[in-house]
Amino acid sequence: MSLPPGFLDELRNRLSLGQVVGRKVMWDTRKSNQGKGDLWAPCPFHQEKTASFHVDDRKGFYYCFGCHAKGDAISFVRETENVDFMEAVKILAGEAGMPIPEQDPQAQQKANRRDQLIAVMEQAVAFYRLQLKTAKGAEARDYLANRGLKDDALDRWEIGLAPPGWSNLWQHLTEKGVDKALILEAGLARSSDQGKEPYDTFRNRIMFPIRDGRGRCIAFGGRAIDPGDNAKYLNSPETPLFDKSRSLFNVKNAREAAGKGHPLIVAEGYMDVIALSEAGFKGAVAPLGTAVTDTQLDMMWRIAPEPIIMLDGDTAGRRAAERVIDLALGKLQGGNSLFFLELPAGKDPDDFLRENGRTALQAQIDDFATPLVKKLWLTELNRKTHETPEQKADLDKRLRAQIGKIPDQDIKRYYGDAIKNYRWETFKPANWAPAYKGRGKPQNVNATGAAKQSLLAGHMDEAQLFLLKDRIIAAIALTNPAVAIQFRDGLERFEVVDATARTVIDSIVSLADTTALEALENDVKAAIGAGAVDRLLQDNFIRLQPCVRKNLDADIVLHELTYNMALVSANRAVISETIEAEEDLEDYPSHVIDSRLFAVTRARDEALRGGREDTSQFAVADNGTNVDIDERNAFDALLAQIEVAAGKDRPKS
CATH class of the missing domain: 3.40.1360.10 (Dna Topoisomerase Vi A Subunit; Chain: A, domain 2)
Known part of the structure; x- marks a missing residue:
C-alpha cells in the first residue's frame, strides 16, 4: 500500500520518539537530559547493563553505540513488535490519532509531483537572491542594512527580492523550461482573470524562504518595500507543499x-x-x-x-x-x-x-x-x-x-x-484577617489586661486570634534568632497578616546573613523602632508563651514555630475553603462540597494536635466556654503577681 505524500512526515511530527521508546526501556536519569530530549537507556535490542542506547527526541532518531541499531519511531516499532512497515505505521497512527488514508494508486505519482514542486521552489529562491544583488535591489539592501542585517546574514537566511513588475519570475522560469502548471501549483504565479499570461504572486517585496522541518523550501513570505502597499506582509497561498497552520518559520x-x-x-x-x-x-x-x-x-x-x-x-x-x-x-x-x-x-x-x-x-x-x-x-x-x-x-x-x-x-x-494565592495577594486588605458571615473584624491587637482575660475566657474572635498568633511567632523568632535563621525559608513562606509581626519577621530574614546573633534584636529595633519591639515582647499575653524566652533548646523552639505556623495556616485554609465552597454551591454537588470541607477541617485538626493527641485539660469559664487549665493557671499567677506588687490581696480562685 502506498501512502500519500507528507503522511509519514506528519506522523513523525505528531509523535515523540522518547514516549514511543519509553514504553520498552528504563531511562538512565543520571545520563539523560529530558529537558533537551537527550535520552539514554540500556539497549532493548541486545543484552547490556550500561546505557549505550541513545534517543535524540528532537530529531526523532535513535542509535545504539553497542549493537549499532538505528532508526526512527517506525523502525523501532517494527523491531520491537515484530511487525511489518505498514503494521508499524498503523500502530503509531492510532497513537497519534491519525486515520490511515485509503489506498491511493497514484501516491507515487503525487510524491514525484511534490518533488518537482520543491525543485521549482528552489529555483525561485535562487532567482530572488540574485535579484537582491542587482541594481534593482539597492532600495531593499538599504532597508535591510538599516535593520542591522549584513551580507553574511542575508546569505544565511537566503533573503531575496521580488522586483517590481508583473512577470519577472514567470518569464525566468518558463524560459528555463519549467512546466507552467508547476509554477502555478507552487503558488509562485496566479492566473489572470482577463485571459492574459499568469502574473507573479510576489512583486516589489523582500523575500524570505519558508522551509519545513527537513529544510525544504515550501513557501515564501514577502515584505512590501512600498510603505503604501495594502499588505505589509504576504505569504504564499495554500499549496500541496504549504499549509500555514501546520508550519513554523525557522x-x-x-x-x-x-x-x-x-x-x-x-x-x-x-x-x-x-x-x-x-x-x-x-x-x-x-x-x-x-x-x-x-x-x-x-x-x-x-x-x-x-x-x-x-x-x-x-x-x-x-x-x-x-x-x-x-x-x-x-x-x-x-x-x-x-x-x-x-x-x-x-x-x-x-x-x-x-x-x-x-x-x-x-x-x-x-x-x-x-x-x-x-x-x-x-x-x-x-x-x-x-x-x-x-x-x-x-x-x-x-x-x-x-x-x-x-x-x-x-x-x-x-x-x-495558584489562582487562590494570586487572588489573596491581589485583594487582601492592608491588614487582613479572615472573616466571613460577620464572624470577626480585622484589627490590630494591642489589648489591655482586661481584654486578655476575655481572650482566655473565649471572647476573642477569630480575626484577633490570628493576628495575635502572628505576633507570637514573631516574638519566638526574635528571642531565638539562631533557630529563626535556620528556619528562614519557612518564615519567608509564611503568610503574616499583622503589620508589626510582618515587619519583625522581614527584618530578621533580611538581616540574617549579615548580623551577629547577639546584635540581631538591636538591629531589628533600629529597623522598625525600639518601641514596636518593646511593645511586642512586653505584651503580657505574649510573655506567657513558653517559647518567648531566650536560650531555649533549639528543637523545642523549632517545634513551637512549626506548630504555631501550621495552626494559623490551617485555620485560614478552613475559612478560605468555606468561602469558596459557598461560592461553588451552585456548580458542584453537595457531597463534593462536604468532602472538601471535611478534608480541610481534618487537616486543621491535625495541625491543632501538632501531630499528637490533645492532652489538655479544660475548665468552664463564667460564660460557659472551655478554657485550657494550664493557660488559666498561668494567667491567674500573672494577675496575682501584679496585684501583690500593687499591694492588694486577691482571693484564690
Missing part, C-alpha cells in the same frame, strides 16, 4: 538549537525571528502571520517543553497571547507549559534588540517571563475592573471556567491553588 534551525539548550522563543514575524537568531537566540520561530494553531502548539512542545511566547507589547500582541492561553489550557499535560514575555513600550523583539541589545533582552526573559498560570490570572484580572463583590465574583467564575478546560486533574488542582 522550525528546522530552532529544533536543532533547542537540542543544544537554547530556549524556544515564539515571535510574530520573520524579522523578529531573524533578529533574535542573529543576536544569539537561535531557537526562534514564528507562526507565519496567523494565531498559533493547535498543530503549531504541538510542534512547539515537541521541540521544547516550555516555549516562551514573546509577542509584541501592543493590543494585537495581548490578544494573540489570550488566544494561545485558551488553546494551551485544553492541551496541558505534565511537563508541557508556556511562558509569556510582553516587551515594554509596545516594542517587538527586533526593535528591542536594536535599541537595547542582547543582554537587555536576556534580562527581560530572566526577570519578566511569566508562567502560563500567572498569565491566565493577569489576563482575566485586567479584562475588567474588580472593585465590587459582584465584579470579583464574575472574575472567579471566569477563572473557574478557564481552569475547567484543563484535562489533567492534577494540573487543574495545582492551577486552582
Whole structure:
C-alpha cells in the first residue's frame, strides 16, 4: 500500500520518539537530559547493563553505540513488535490519532509531483537572491542594512527580492523550461482573470524562504518595500507543499538549537525571528502571520517543553497571547507549559534588540517571563475592573471556567491553588484577617489586661486570634534568632497578616546573613523602632508563651514555630475553603462540597494536635466556654503577681 505524500512526515511530527521508546526501556536519569530530549537507556535490542542506547527526541532518531541499531519511531516499532512497515505505521497512527488514508494508486505519482514542486521552489529562491544583488535591489539592501542585517546574514537566511513588475519570475522560469502548471501549483504565479499570461504572486517585496522541518523550501513570505502597499506582509497561498497552520518559520534551525539548550522563543514575524537568531537566540520561530494553531502548539512542545511566547507589547500582541492561553489550557499535560514575555513600550523583539541589545533582552526573559498560570490570572484580572463583590465574583467564575478546560486533574488542582494565592495577594486588605458571615473584624491587637482575660475566657474572635498568633511567632523568632535563621525559608513562606509581626519577621530574614546573633534584636529595633519591639515582647499575653524566652533548646523552639505556623495556616485554609465552597454551591454537588470541607477541617485538626493527641485539660469559664487549665493557671499567677506588687490581696480562685 502506498501512502500519500507528507503522511509519514506528519506522523513523525505528531509523535515523540522518547514516549514511543519509553514504553520498552528504563531511562538512565543520571545520563539523560529530558529537558533537551537527550535520552539514554540500556539497549532493548541486545543484552547490556550500561546505557549505550541513545534517543535524540528532537530529531526523532535513535542509535545504539553497542549493537549499532538505528532508526526512527517506525523502525523501532517494527523491531520491537515484530511487525511489518505498514503494521508499524498503523500502530503509531492510532497513537497519534491519525486515520490511515485509503489506498491511493497514484501516491507515487503525487510524491514525484511534490518533488518537482520543491525543485521549482528552489529555483525561485535562487532567482530572488540574485535579484537582491542587482541594481534593482539597492532600495531593499538599504532597508535591510538599516535593520542591522549584513551580507553574511542575508546569505544565511537566503533573503531575496521580488522586483517590481508583473512577470519577472514567470518569464525566468518558463524560459528555463519549467512546466507552467508547476509554477502555478507552487503558488509562485496566479492566473489572470482577463485571459492574459499568469502574473507573479510576489512583486516589489523582500523575500524570505519558508522551509519545513527537513529544510525544504515550501513557501515564501514577502515584505512590501512600498510603505503604501495594502499588505505589509504576504505569504504564499495554500499549496500541496504549504499549509500555514501546520508550519513554523525557522522550525528546522530552532529544533536543532533547542537540542543544544537554547530556549524556544515564539515571535510574530520573520524579522523578529531573524533578529533574535542573529543576536544569539537561535531557537526562534514564528507562526507565519496567523494565531498559533493547535498543530503549531504541538510542534512547539515537541521541540521544547516550555516555549516562551514573546509577542509584541501592543493590543494585537495581548490578544494573540489570550488566544494561545485558551488553546494551551485544553492541551496541558505534565511537563508541557508556556511562558509569556510582553516587551515594554509596545516594542517587538527586533526593535528591542536594536535599541537595547542582547543582554537587555536576556534580562527581560530572566526577570519578566511569566508562567502560563500567572498569565491566565493577569489576563482575566485586567479584562475588567474588580472593585465590587459582584465584579470579583464574575472574575472567579471566569477563572473557574478557564481552569475547567484543563484535562489533567492534577494540573487543574495545582492551577486552582495558584489562582487562590494570586487572588489573596491581589485583594487582601492592608491588614487582613479572615472573616466571613460577620464572624470577626480585622484589627490590630494591642489589648489591655482586661481584654486578655476575655481572650482566655473565649471572647476573642477569630480575626484577633490570628493576628495575635502572628505576633507570637514573631516574638519566638526574635528571642531565638539562631533557630529563626535556620528556619528562614519557612518564615519567608509564611503568610503574616499583622503589620508589626510582618515587619519583625522581614527584618530578621533580611538581616540574617549579615548580623551577629547577639546584635540581631538591636538591629531589628533600629529597623522598625525600639518601641514596636518593646511593645511586642512586653505584651503580657505574649510573655506567657513558653517559647518567648531566650536560650531555649533549639528543637523545642523549632517545634513551637512549626506548630504555631501550621495552626494559623490551617485555620485560614478552613475559612478560605468555606468561602469558596459557598461560592461553588451552585456548580458542584453537595457531597463534593462536604468532602472538601471535611478534608480541610481534618487537616486543621491535625495541625491543632501538632501531630499528637490533645492532652489538655479544660475548665468552664463564667460564660460557659472551655478554657485550657494550664493557660488559666498561668494567667491567674500573672494577675496575682501584679496585684501583690500593687499591694492588694486577691482571693484564690
